[in-house]
Amino acid sequence: MAFDRLRADRARYLRMFEPKLLTVLREGYRFGDFRRDLVAGLTVAVVALPLAMALAIASGTGPEKGLHTAIIAGFLISMLSGSRVQIGGPTAAFIPVVFMVIQKFGYGGLILCTLLAGLMLIAAGLLRLGTLMKYMPQPVITGFTAGIAVSIFSSQVKDALGLQMDTVPAEFIPRWAAYARHIATAQPATIALAVLGLAVIVGLRRWKPNWPGFLIALLACSTAAAAFAMPVETIGSRFGGLPLSLPDFAIPHIPFERTLELLPSSFTIAFLAGVESLLSAVVADGMIGGRHRSNGELVAQGVANVGSALFGGLPATGAIARTATNIRSGGRSPVAGMLHAVFLLAFMLLLAPLMGYVPLAALAAVLLVVAWNMSEVEHFRNTLSAPIGDRIVLLLTFVLTALVDLTVAIQAGIVVAAFVFMFRMSESMEISAGIRPTDDDLAPQSDVRDDEARDDENQRARLPKGVEAFQISGPLFFGSSNRLDSLLDQFFEPPKVFILRMRLVPVIDASGVHALRNLARRCQRLGIVLVISGLQEQPNRVISNMQLQERDGELHFVSNFERAVRLAETILERQAH
Structure with a gap:
């Protein structure tokens, strides 16, 4: 039994490296x-x-x-x-x-x-x-x-x-000084x-x-x-x-004695x-x-x-x-x-x-x-509308790449992005006494009351045929945004309307908006209408600033899950006619 499991694990590991050429030939070319x-x-x-x-x-x-x-x-x-x-x-x-x-x-x-x-x-x-x-x-x-x-x-x-001019300096500022001369x-x-x-x-x-x-x-x-x-x-x-x-096929003279000096540049090439x-x-x-x-x-x-x-x-x-x-x-x-x-x-x-x-x-x-x-340029300009931490990371990486060195820029950008992430996580943490909010504490059109009243099973049973819904909980940032890539792959048959519930997303960054934009484009290619419901204040502001805008028949934003279901029903009726 253990041997069979080991063999199966090895087979799965080796399949990760199978060239797609073999897959294509096996399928029939x-x-x-x-x-x-x-x-x-x-x-x-x-x-x-x-x-x-x-x-x-x-x-x-x-x-x-x-x-x-x-x-x-x-x-x-x-x-x-x-x-x-x-x-x-x-x-x-x-x-x-x-x-x-x-x-x-x-x-x-x-x-x-x-x-x-x-x-x-x-x-x-x-x-x-x-x-x-x-x-x-x-x-x-x-x-x-x-x-x-x-x-x-x-x-x-x-x-x-x-x-x-005979030679062009490698550094940015000396290079432009030479051009000027x-x-x-x-x-x-x-x-x-x-x-x-x-x-x-x-x-x-x-x-x-x-x-x-x-x-x-x-x-x-x-x-x-x-x-x-x-x-x-x-x-x-x-x-x-x-x-x-x-x-x-030959190896020219290689200065192996300078390997340690070349390691940072090698890492940069491998990274890129x-x-x-x-x-x-x-x-x-x-x-x-x-x-x-x-x-x-x-x-x-x-x-x-x-x-x-x-x-x-x-x-x-x-x-x-x-x-x-x-x-x-x-x-x-x-x-x-x-x-x-x-x-x-x-x-x-x-x-x-x-x-x-x-x-x-x-x-x-x-x-x-x-x-x-x-x-x-357009993507750069949109990212400049992101939260201040993303703007700092963007400009720091940009300036260091152009003026100093790509290796330094990547290292500095990742380190600063990590600190920005940790700051955001600390800011998004809430301490509660465990008291459930009353109706007076809730916004009139919030997505919260709807979910407090019903469990997820009942809500899925209420969805019309051809409509699917998923809920995101927690911050949507560069460490988690890639999980949206496989969201649509979970459906055996693509739905006609897909409701993405974001009432439990307190914070979103530029990578999260980028992931949503990619999800919207993929839905468009598959003929799926994407409906995003229950945006909190910070995600709503960031998405608006980065110009992810509503498009009729493709992407819609609504305030709560009830309205999302009603909109889905309207879209299905429109498609039926």
Whole structure:
């Protein structure tokens, strides 16, 4: 008996790391599925081609490093991923830390950092730490993401303006001081190409959003530079010709004696890879209605980073924008991501001579748009309307990321968020003499009297067919908000109206509002009308400040459970007619 239980536990443990590719093949993979994945893989490859080169150059390496990373790590991530549609490769989040590591320790130091980060990710997955990353406070994520966007923007000023300067300082303030000293050397031709690239990308996103704007911008700028013989720096003039093959499997010189110095940067790379890949997987789940394996995803990211390092590549992780592109293009299995890597390899082998003519100003334009998208200005502004503690965490993480160091920013943000949490918990604790309040103590339309009078069984029996209700008790904050993710999965058949009772939620933070927003979007996709009842003063104020607003037929707020049931009955009658 004990042996059977041990074997069952081991089987459950191993299933957490089973790649989704095996799941897809076991379910049955047909030619129609392959055709859709082929189209999606080609579409994502077209998007990833300019991005991979631009991200590598911004990180302080040659464009071929970005292509090698997208091919090798991208293939491994899709093959081993715990998500069906994850697309991996180099991302903008790594630019500041990679640039800093190369400047301080050389490229060998980056290889060691990537190897260590990969091993950390594998260990985190095997230790089942993937679920812990869901507890990352949203203001910390928003803060360091916006800070990275500012860092990316500042790193592209030289190439966008054509400044004549040998090196660009890694630190934020010295970098802008250097820009100011060399501003007189700006080249009009380079600026013109950067503006052209931005205009093409922005214009296509508005009028032809399905077209590959990044690639078309590179083609337009390269054509203009060649046609008018513009004196601008290109990939070829700075880096020489691109290689026509993948690098050999080899380990370059690695300064193992500096391992301890590199551990903080390795941890930062592992942290970013883990958080971004799991965020991407969560977004993908919402788009396809699936469920990823978080610990298996971490193991896949770890193996991919080790593989990338051993082929001389860069750190890699799941890319949210490319994953979304894959889904919108019809990709529904890991085969699409593997094909995306194959197409990138074909592009590199066939188009390497032509890539040397791409102006660096065009790649700068691509990254300026990436930085703007990454900044999530609207989300940042909404979080500034959150409670004061969330605002402090947001601004502290943002400023430290941009001005100091990403590692310091993450550590400080998490520590301050923990103190804010402890303060909130102490504030929300109530001491009672145990005396039940009288009717005169209750608000006229409160949700409390209704629940005092009836037990939950009687209330569920009163619900019309097609209506379900759940009640949340306690603070809805970054440590508990993720529990809303699986709320709808408990229904065998999705209801038509879902009542979420929040009369016992005294406090909500930015992560809680973010979770409610995601729940509302998921309900909308499933055709479920969400009704939230009984909001107390603080949650009602925070939700209103962060602009989670009522939408007729999708999301409603009511004062108590009685009104929620009556509204549900009205909605059902309306749907019946």
